[in-house]
Amino acid sequence: MSTRDARGRAGRGLLALGALLVLLASCAVALGVGSVDVPVSRVLAVLARRAGLGDHGVDLLEDQLVWQLRLPRVLGAVAVGAVLASCGAVLQSLTRNDLADPFLLGVSSGAGVGAVSVIVLGVGLGGLAGEAVLPVAAFAGALAALAAVLLVASAGGGALRPHRTVLAGVAVAHLCGAYTSVVVIMHGQGDAARRVLAWTLGSLAGLRWGSALVLAAAAVVALVWFLAYAERLDAFAFGETSARSLGVPVAATRWVLMVATALVTATTVAYAGAIGFVGLVVPHLVRPLVGSRHRALLPASAVAGAVLLVWADTAARSLVDGQEVPIGALTALIGVPVLVWLMARRTAS
Template sequence: MVVVTLTSAALVASAAVALSLGSVEVPVARVLAVLLRRLGAGGEVTVLEDQLVWQLRLPRVLGAIAAGAVLALCGAVLQSLTRNDLADPFLLGVSSGATVGAVTIMVLGIGLGGLAASAAVSAAAFAGALAALAVVLVIASAGGRGLSPHRTVLAGVAVAYLCSAYTSVVLIMHGEGDAARRVLNWTLGSLAGLRWDSTVLLLGAAVVALLWFLAYAERLDAFTFGEVSAQSLGVPVAPTRWVLMVGTAVVTATTVAYVGVIGFVGLVVPHLVRPLVGHRHAAVLPASAAGGSLLLMWADTAARSLVDSQEIPVGALTAVLGVPVLVWLMARRPRA
């Protein structure tokens, strides 16, 4: 719990600094003044400071904290369920399905009942992610053989390739103007469009995911030693796998619908925290959530601060940070 406490404290301090950084810097003291004023504690702030900190940056910082926590939590759960070190939140075809939904709206221009453009993209991405999940689960459980990790991974790969083919054909045939650029930006992830309504939803998803998965912490511990060991300990293997796989996919779909596809957070963070807190999921899950929040928050802060008047896709930065960490972890691990 020491690591979780320290990481949480670092998260709070980092959030205050992140709110001060950007194309227009706001001193941390002024950031605190804006927050206190909004909380009813008084204080004088300018309109620009209030708009920058409260309306633009705070929803984005909190959204990064929520999205990072969800991705890292889902990665930790799926790595244990499948006993696959390469498992991440997009294992079940969620990201590919979400991309299909987003591309359908952005390129083909199909509307969703008068929704605003950004809301339509989010809704379509969420629907596409759930549709891909349903197809993966049907394929993986076909023939009444249950939801084995091996079949689930293969089904996820197959659906991902199918979705990729659809995306490629649509872009080649209809990707006129800046459609391809908009799709590329979406698939690399961005938190620029987050406002209070979407941020509140993401925070709710993160809280639900953390509490939900913590309730299954002991069962996840049993899965670490394999299905046979889990069954011998009285764990209902098949129902647990269904509940957790569907749960990770739904909260991941919710996140992807608003921030796009952000890779490496769910893959790398659980591997980083396990050597620090051990392998018991009661510690791994909150530590992963805090670590994922820290990583994505700083990646997003860098994305909007490094280049003047231009934003770097946050998914590109998480990949730049994640690949060296993954290589380092592989080099440290003894050969099997």
């Protein structure tokens, strides 16, 4: 190994360690911020007590706030941010489209159909009803939208082409959006309409340990799965012809990864609603730091997306006393200026 390669590997290792420390520090601060602030030292005391490392004088209020209410939410923010950012990096490579994001395949709009059907129309599934069925219905709607997109995109030829997939996603998203609008206008009364709006803008307020663990598992599975395809994704940077010449099964790889990104995105949307701009912006911010090789880009995007969403969620529940700001609105406020800056920078260069 050359001296330059050794230095480069050491630099990437230090960058990865620094990113993880930033993520851990962000989580520790987020666990202490809220309507009742808890010092970081007391947050660590609660975590130590739950880990069986002593009592540390933790009282019931601190334990309930940190462990029962805030930690599932912070864990969910980490998982959702990691999923959206890594999915964005994958889709931007597969489609060779800098504006690709996890909602490219109509997943968010499809999930909205399921959510609106439950919130406004009161649709239930089997013995489930109301809040219990909302994630299930949203996930089912997302999968139905994905199936429709893939069916339309592959009609007539079987090959899954990026431009056809994007157009099919746009068409299905508009159809789902039309259904949502009609249902809300015709049947939505005050509270139901507000709940639909809050869900479509994203929120982590309802996360508890069960849903947070589901999201964490989805994030781990997604990252491991994507890393297994890292070399194939690198080959896509040179175009389909070059990828095929390198022995990459282009069609099969695109099918598998697009379905995988849609499935994990559907999972996040089912529990947290639609949170935009994370998957679009984060990979562009990370590439100048770690390069375009997906072995480094994917975990770096996941960590950066997790940090972004932890802070966005902390701001969402802290900016206004007694009221929560939709997290999707905050990510849009952050994402739009960053996107404009990235576009201006690329034009200037």
